[in-house]
Amino acid sequence: MPTEYIFTVPGKPENTTLIKLAVCAAATNARMDVEKIDDLAIASGEAFKNVCCHGADGWSCCVEVKCSSDESKMTVTIEDKAKVHDLPKDKKPCLDCTKEGDLGVQMIRSLMDTVDFGTAAEGCKKIVMTKNI
Numbered sequence: 001m002p003t004e005y006i007f008t009v010p011g012k013p014e015n016t017t018l019i020k021l022a023v024c025a026a027a028t029n030a031r032m033d034v035e036k037i038d039d040l041a042i043a044s045g046e047a048f049k050n051v052c053c054h055g056a057d058g059w060s061c062c063v064e065v066k067c068s069s070d071e072s073k074m075t076v077t078i079e080d081k082a083k084v085h086d087l088p089k090d091k092k093p094c095l096d097c098t099k100e101g102d103l104g105v106q107m108i109r110s111l112m113d114t115v116d117f118g119t120a121a122e123g124c125k126k127i128v129m130t131k132n133i
Contacts (some may be wrong), residue, residue, distance in 0.1 A: 011052025011060030
């Protein structure tokens, strides 16, 4: 029987740990082993940063995270739901994010079984990642 968890948070960097913990809890409920849960946590944190921050002048005010699992796999979808990134950044650490973003993308690809970097409604970023159980 498929299980699904959906939650929405502001795309601020301090919520990265919250995202990772929530994905870990969903993966634990799906009875994934510890190594795969760790992979999901790292990939989800990188995906969250990529969706809510990279290349934008502000943080996204609304990011949705959906964890879906069945007997064979867990899928994590991280999607920017805001039309603009309007939460102000105190500093702009992302001025150099192109290099950092490329490393994060490579980490996500190496840790997950499938990854789709796409565009959601209104041209917002969306990353769909799957890990086999």
